[in-house]
Amino acid sequence: MARKVAIVGTGQTDHKARRRDVNIGELIHEAVGRCLEDARMTIDQIDAVLIGNMEHFEGNFYVDMQMVDYTGACMKHALKITTGGTSGSSVAQAGFYHVASGHFDTVLAIGWEKQSDGDTTAGLIFQADPWYERPTMSGAIGTFALAACMYMEKYGITEEQAARVAVKNRTHACRNPHAHLKLSLTIEDVLNSRVLAHPIKLLDMCPASDGACALIFAGEDLAPKLAPQPAWVKAAVSRHDQPFNGDLPMLDQMRTLTAAAKEAYRIAGIIDPFREIDVAEIYEPCSFAELAWTEALGFCGWGEGGRLVESGATSLGGRLPVNPSGGVLSTNPIGATAMIRVAEAAIQIMGKAGERQVPDVRTAVSTGFGGSWWSDVMILSRSKP
Amino acid sequence: MIRNPDPEPLLDITVQKSYPYRYSTGQLGTFFFRELRDHGKIYGRHCPGCGAVYVPPRPVCGPCWKATDRWVEVGPEGVLEAFTVVHFSFLDPMTGKPRPVPYGYGFIRLDGATSRIQHFLNETDQTRLRIGLRVRAKLKEERVGKLTDIEYFEIL
DSSP states (O other): OOOOEEEEEEEEOOOBSOOTTSOHHHHHHHHHHHHHHHHTOOGGGOOEEEEEOOGGGTTOOOHHHHTHHHHTOTTSEEEEOOOGGGHHHHHHHHHHHHHHTTSOSEEEEEEEEEGGGSOHHHHHGGGSOTTTTTTTOOHHHHHHHHHHHHHHHHHOOOHHHHHHHHHHHHHHHTTOTTOSOOOOOOHHHHHTSOEEETTEEGGGBOOOOEEEEEEEEEETTTHHHHOSSOEEEEEEEEEOOOSOGGGSOTTTTOHHHHHHHHHHHHHHTOSOHHHHOOEEEOOOSBHHHHHHHHHHTTSSOTTOHHHHHHHTTTSTTSSSOBOTTOHHHHOOOHHHHHHHHHHHHHHHHHTOOGGGOOSSOOEEEEEEEETTTEEEEEEEESSOO | OOOOOOOSOOOOOOOOOOOOOOOOOHHHHHHHHHHHHHHOOEEEEEOTTTOOEESSOOSEETTTTEEOOEEEEEOSEEEEEEEEEEOOOOEETTTTEEOOSOEEEEEEEETTOSSOEEEEESOOOGGGOOTTOEEEEEEOSSOOSSGGGEEEEEEO
16 A cells, blocks of 8 residues: 655745736746745755646746756656646646655645736647647637536526526635635626626636646655644545547536546545535636536535535535635636645645635545546545545 | 846747647548548448447547447538537637637537537527527538538528
8 A cells, every 4th residue: 555645735826817027937936935835844855846737828848847946856856747727636646646656755746827928718729639629619618608508408507506606716715815816796797797608608717817836745754744734635536538528428427527536535435525525626617617516526416516506505604615715716827726726625624724714624625627528536634544 | 036126017028939730630530531521421430339429530439448440421410419609709729810709609419420529500699599409511612621611500
């Protein structure tokens, strides 16, 4: 059996629409500095550096090499991992596996994106097959519009239920000093916002942000010495699926998230997720996605995501808060976004979440998402597995 | 952290790149696009394991890990399984210009196919679109062997 691993420190930049005051390396360095400070460690104590982002947004394909001075990777084992939207969580999972293997005692994991350096929707075209998809591809917005259309038709999910997610998460973000968007919204604001591609309206959709996030993973002997309350990794699972949007049902009973969650719960010994999980950070690029993915995570039955958000259970103060950080709807530097989910789950376990702290967190789950439709799931715990 | 003491605006550099990539479509893709170009026909690829008929075609069925074994003619009609009308204009990397909006967009399951393709629709009034409508591929007169040889799908 592999050895036990915990997160002992996190760091994030204060995410913004445009960080024109820093170059890529300086942005990354801010998050790295904050993470080392949080863990009260020096860079000499780091054995390996893993880094990732969604490269076509900046057209920079050598971040592991070019940013060595900023990441502390000089003369260390270092790898770049890029898996689209899941880049941040893939880097985090790799951090866990490196330490779990026993070959590294401490690993610094970094996710980042400088969206303002490029054009987000144009950049996304690289995800599409040049022959069969690029001529008609309509960005993340077009894809989610089609996915939401099918999901709404099958279960009677309403735009109003999706709007509740948007209001909930933006309200949560007002308590998160790192969040990009801190908006006070009503359901009417969301329903009246500009239609991008029906049913996706402006306020149903995530922003594009500049930001970076870093985590430090440590082995079981070191972790308790480094952090008063480490965030222990109970499970780290990822699942991929077929490459074309048209191959899959998409939001409805999303295969990869359902399968990854099932396996993660099996490893972590979780039988009743809604009762046993205290907080969830779900990677939700649009409001409808959070509804569908509370179902895939087993927090409620198929098609019941709308009723779940209406019940208030997934708001701060509810039975199982989802995205107390404000989620992707509030902050989205894509290469960092999936890692921010892990970081925010860890922050909850560590008791460092300030005004967004959920009381008495023992178990937290975080998810990562990539288009088309692959998933990462990580389960963190207050106690050593 | 170093802070720039200079009150002048920080510098930016704009880089506009145009890379000529040349992608092979492979043996199955060549058959698919030649049939579309020369005969106006659309074909899917059959998996002997699960019976799926894939458009776009592929040599291996992912879930079954079996080689697809034969071509199956599909369409040109099909069912609209998801729809939207796109209102936000974005830089289209295929043309280098903003894509004109609004336009209809949807998932179409061609008759005989298991998977769906995403393509344009000839309707921009959201209220006239619904899941389950019959649609037909509208082919261009002059075809070159690309997906856009299908100009859009027309609502029947």
